[in-house]
Amino acid sequence: MALLEVKDLHVFYGVIQALKGISFEVSQGEVVTLIGANGAGKTTTMQTIIGLIQPKAGSIIYNEKDITKMPSHKIVASGISQVPEGRRIFQELSVYDNLMLGAYLQKDQKKIKDDIENVFDQFPILGERRTQIAGTLSGGEQQMLAMSRALMAHPTLLMMDEPSMGLSPLLVSQVFDIIKDMNSKGITILLVEQNAEKALKIADRAYVLETGSITASGTGAELASSPEIRKAYLGG
């Protein structure tokens, strides 16, 4: 039984069709990646799953519940979190406030406190800057904050949109290590990446998205060794 099942999803921006009936699934405990070029519809897919965009047709089943028409706050409450493209941390708020917003739907105040302390243990730099405005953090620190913020919600499924974008190679490796670590702690991960090489390496399964349609799928290793995929996404 899949944790997340996307069935024949059609999404339009005005008259332009961004998703042309895509279907895929993510099972509990997997790392699944969607790879594809700019404009293929990767971000649209994630935003539709979390309820920021309404699809014209198709359905999204999460945990055996139809969440297609649910408002996003209910989707988040049911256990899906997202690290959005471009991080989208709250630039004008403090590091602490950003984390508190990540825990917006959590009720247990003591647990929230503990979670924040854990974040500061894992990323001491965030602890040092807890009262600092998040917009003053470096790109890498902002990515750490964005991931920590999403984890504050204790998600079952974490969707990550281009977490390596704009980071130095060293930080990119660090981000992928964190993703592996989160997965080993039981969080199911749906990863959208332009860095297909690294994404395929950590993915259990992968889908290739091309201008709104899924054109290939398989295990990470299968796709990484496929000649067409190598040519299109892995630089030959």
Added chain:
Amino acid sequence: MAVAINGLSLGAIYALIALGYTMVYGIAKMLNFAHGDVIMVGAYIIYTMCMFTWNIGSMPIWLSSLISFVVAMAVCTCLGIVIEKVAYKPLRGASPLAALITAIGVSYLLQGIAQLIWGADQRTISILDRLGTVNLGSYVIKWSAIITVVVGAIIMVCLVMFIKKTRTGRAMLAVSEDKGAAQMMGVNVNAIVSITFAIGSGLATFASMFYLPITSVSPTLGAMPGIKAFAAAVIGGIGSIPGAMLGGVLLGVVEVVCNSISAVASYTTAIEFALLIIILLVRPIGLLGKKRRIKV
């Protein structure tokens, strides 16, 4: 001294109204031009309730006035929520002009309804000015002005604390900065917008109460303070809460100072709006405004 207190008092009134404009703009990215008319409705409810409750024999006047005020606040808060749900919510995502025109429409609608219910006559009522005056040294100061300044300051401090320290306040800041990201945190944006309209309208009721000693009640009561408070919000930087407070107080003090100098008294309003123009020429985002991607 009297000029200073009166200036601060008028400034506090403008600031309370300007907060409503600026918070709604920050959260819903729209200019709620019906906001001034909520003050008018508040004033009429206070007036009507006082006329009614003052005749209940055994109740002291301060208590019946307080009850009247609380009722007005409840009505205005609901009115703010209803206006948003009925008139503005369906237009979210439509062009900003559509929302703007609708807001102006709601403004005239409220004035029309008020005229149907209460007629076009001007009425006066004295509630806070019953308290009379106090002599501070050689100065005679109205209690109503002192209460306005003190209560206004307390309300604003509470509001700032609420926004900075509470979960809901934090969610308001988050929605104001990035609505989509706030939704990803699980924030119910519709609820936050409703709360914002409720708070704005609640603050407007305080403005109604404080404005009564210096005005008469009529269907167009809200127009002038509404437009001036809007100017104050823009001077301070629309979307900025400290900006609305600063802009309101600045405008109030300028108005009272100009009125106290007989040579310029008749140009007061012109001077206030000239101030707005000059500040916008020098600093288009307002005194405390932040650079944002989205503009009016």
